Amino acid sequence: MFSKSTKYNFKLDTAFLMLCLVFFQFSVKAQNPPWQAASFEVVNSNYKTFKTTQYAHVFSGSKHNIVKLAPELQGLTGVELPLDQYKNGTNAPLKLKFKENVQLLVGVFQEKDNKDYLQLSAADNAKLVLENGVTVTGLPAVNVYAISYSKGTQTILPKAKGLFVVLGAVKSNQNLVARNAEFPDGKLWNPTFIVEGFSDEKPLFEIIGGENKPVIDEGFLGTEGIQGGFEGGRVVKVGDTYHMFPTERAGEVGVEMYYDRVKTKIGHWTSKDAIHWKRQSTIYQASGTYALTEDDNPMNDRRGAIWSYMPVFNEKANKWYGYYLAYTVHKEIQPNHSFGRIWRCESTVEGINGIGGPYKDIGIIMEPGLDSQPWEGRQGVASFFPYQVGEKWFGFYSGAYPFESWADYPKNSGKGWFVALAESNSLEGPWTRLNKGLEPIKSIHPVFVENPIVSQLPNGLYIAIFDGGPDGWGHHLPNMMGYSLSKDGVNWSEAHYWPIETKVAKWWDIMRTPLCLIPEGNDVYTIVYNAIDLKKRFHPTGMVKVKLNREVMDARLKELEK
Structure with a gap:
């Protein structure tokens, strides 16, 4: 100890x-700077090319993307091969026309005696240049080989059977220094996922830019007394003013960073442009008190940490309601946030402009109990967001660190971050777990969906934006914000993920939670988000703009109506 x-x-x-x-x-x-590319043309086929970079879509008819690659390969031009045809050996030979002598870089999956993947032979005259040089989601680790081809039209590996990756061509005189890049097996990323703009599907949203640095960072005015930065919450726009209610990981000066997760605040910030923010007030302050027992015991402080404040305007009551999460916090057992309960509060000031409160607590609307299911896990009811469908209200609620059965209670938990739906006839409740909470919604992603926020697109489609999970801390997840679509607000589509670093400077290592999808007119939307720079204790807040493609939106609606 x-x-x-x-x-x-x-x-x-x-x-x-x-x-x-x-x-x-x-x-x-x-x-290891990028190798010098050699140009080529694809002959007599409709195979597309791709830029060899993170998230590149390497096979048509698939969801497989590059998540890690050696810097030497960055920016080369690859060829998108049809997945099924190459796996079952029905592909036509790949022909490329080179303007000069080249070394073609071919990625070979390291799974011997599997006929689905190319098995090189000595006759292929391939030279290993990058061991574990690329990671492709859902597929075995990749070794990269260089194969020499002369100027002119050449048939690539004419007798080869099985799947491989064409990553690019470099000049024949390029000195390719062999090394082990030590990237992990792509099967750790399971299942594969759809990256917006890097798949066979047209993107629903185009990333059009945003701030190349955090909009709130350590040392900014208003961050005094916030040791660990921000995570989660919601941003809404009232008139011309943005209102943000983030979880402030306050902690204490001189106390280890772990305590930032325990002693939290819900702040109220405002801005006219979603870039320059001013802190207005503290809505709630957690006690920061650790639990005395391992179980969900009333002798523990059940408001040890407070997170995930969601303001929703109730038109019938003409006031703002707030839904937030209160945890019991154990100092030793993971997850330290345990047995979450959802509280509802109301602004004491009526009208749309009463958003800043003050707020008064009304009571708990969801908590661990007899209608909980083992998948909700030790973390309990770990978030809540209500939205209206017709005359009924639904609410995403979540659970994490699941129990395989109740025999595992209170501390033998597994891994997984899930969501399900509750329903009610009003925002006040009572709220009932839909389908008795027997199964979480796995159509979005089978193991990680966190903090979904729901709104509607112009054609009526419901859209849920959420934290897609980290590629870090031992997890191999998309590390991007994601979204899912629904026609009826109940059945949700497979997630798509936003690679916003393709249009803004990547200042983060781990992407976390989107706080809004706010329409600004002309189909442009604002997203405010939290992310983590591992070099800092303070978790900053960023902002990005995306533009909706209405043609794709209507096509997605038709797909969901089938």
Whole structure:
């Protein structure tokens, strides 16, 4: 058992190691610049080409994307091969026309004796240049080989059977220094996922830009007393003013960063442009008190940490309601946030302009109990967002760290972040778990959906935006914000994910939670989001703009109506 001071030093050492890792990765990139590309044409086929970069879609008729690649390959031009045809051997030979002598870079999946994948032979004259050089979602680890071809039209691996990746061509005199890039097996990313703009489907949203740095960061006016930055909550726009209610990971000066997750506040911030923000008030303050027992016991402080404040305007009551999450917090057992309960509060000021409160608590609307299911797990009811469909109200609620059965209660939990629906005839409740909460919604993503916020698109489609999960901390998830669509507000489509770093500078390592999808006119929407820079204790807030494609929107509606 570590003492408190030992734990603190251990976390400092961990932070130092992360800094060393970042420096090492930067050094590797500096030492391994991109190889010099050679141009080519695809002959007598409709195969598309792609830019070899993160999220590149490498096979037509699939969802497989590159999630990691060696910097030497960055920016080359690959060929998008048809997945099924190459797997079953019915593909036509790939012919490429080269303007000069080249070395073609071919990615080979490292799964011997599997006929689905190309098995190179000595006759192919392939030279291994990058071991574990690429990670493709859902597929085995990739070794990259260089194969020499002369100027002119050439048939690529004419006798080859099975799937492989064409990653690009480089000049024949390019010195390809062999190394092991040490990227992980793509099967860790399971299932594969659809990245907006990097698939066979036309994107519903185009990323059109945004801020290349955080809009709220450490040291900004209003962040005094907030040690750990922000995570979750909601942004709404009233008139020409944005109102943000983030979870402020307050912590305490001189106390280890872990406590940032425990002693939290719900703040109220405003802005005229979603870029320059001013803190107005504190809506709620958690106690920051750790639990005394391992179970969900009333002797514990059940408001040890407060998170995920969701303001919703009730037109019938003519006032703002707030829904937020209160946790019991255990110091040793993961997850430290446990047995979540959803509280409802009301603004004491009537009308749309009463959004700033003050708010008064009305009571708990959802909590662990006899109608809970094991998948809700130790974290309990871990978020809540209500939305209206006709005369009925539905609410996304979530659970995490699931129990396989109630025999595992209170601390033998697994991994998974799930959502399901509750229903009510009014915002006041009572709220009932739909289908008795027997199964979570896995159509969006089978293992990770967190903090969904629902609105409607111009054609009536419901859209839920959410945190898609980190690629870090031992998790292999999209590391992007995602969205799902629904025609009826009950049945939800497979997720699509936004690679916003293709249009704005990537200042984060781990993407977290979108707080809004606010229409600004001319089909442009504002997204405010939280993310993590691993070099900092403080988790900043960013902003990006996306533009809706109405043609794609209407096509998606028709698909969901089938």
